Amino acid sequence: MSNAVWKEYEDNQLTHSAAHYLMTIHELLKEHGYARVTDIAKRLNITRGSCSISLKPLKKRGLVVEDENRFLQLSDEGQRLAEQVERNDELLEELFRDVLGVDPEQAEIDACKIEHLLSLDASIQLANFMACIRSKTDEVQTFLKELRKQSTSCTHDSDTCSICQNICFIDQN
Numbered sequence: 662m663s664n665a666v667w668k669e670y671e672d673n674q675l676t677h678s679a680a681h682y683l684m685t686i687h688e689l690l691k692e693h694g695y696a697r698v699t700d701i702a703k704r705l706n707i708t709r710g711s712c713s714i715s716l717k718p719l720k721k722r723g724l725v726v727e728d729e730n731r732f733l734q735l736s737d738e739g740q741r742l743a744e745q746v747e748r749n750d751e752l753l754e755e756l757f758r759d760v761l762g763v764d765p766e767q768a769e770i771d772a773c774k775i776e777h778l779l780s781l782d783a784s785i786q787l788a789n790f791m792a793c794i795r796s797k798t799d800e801v802q803t804f805l806k807e808l809r810k811q812s813t814s815c816t817h818d819s820d821t822c823s824i825c826q827n828i829c830f831i832d833q834n
């Protein structure tokens with residue numbers, strides 16, 4: 662991996678916590694038509710004070726907008742980001758659980774951890790991939806069957822195994 666590639670991570674436009682603030686506001690707006698700091702704090706299980714502090718950079722970037730009644734709204738860009746992260750979360754959880762066979766609880770956790778990190782391109786291609794999987798055609802079923810067989814392809818011997826380096830990573834599970 663080149664230096665330029667791993668440093669991209671630092672340029673990610675959304676921190677994980679910012680992503681959850683945006684999604685929480687988005688949820689509250691859908692459910693109640695408004696979002697207040699108190700409601701966000703309650704839902705994220707944090708204090709009002711730390712909620713206000715975390716909202717500051719989001720307001721500054723114009724993702725979250727406060728009206729004269731101190732109700733919070735999402736700007737178009739804020740809403741776009743919230744929806745993108747929500748979609749990524751759903752797609753990734755489904756990918757891990759239904760395609761890769763990751764334990765459902767772990768799939769949910771892992772999806773949550775990376776939901777905000779995908780580029781729009783990767784997100785769109787992932788949506789296409791999952792749409793193809795959901796089509797459940799014979800070809801897809803055959804592919805999934807073939808994939809399930811691969812789970813035992815580790816030889817537990819680093820000389821012959823195509824997956825492991827020096828330490829068998831299957832045995833660590």
Ligand SMILES: [Zn+2]
Binds near residue numbers: 773
């Ligand atoms: Zn998350």
Ligand SMILES: [Zn+2]
Binds near residue numbers: 814825830
């Ligand atoms: Zn192996």
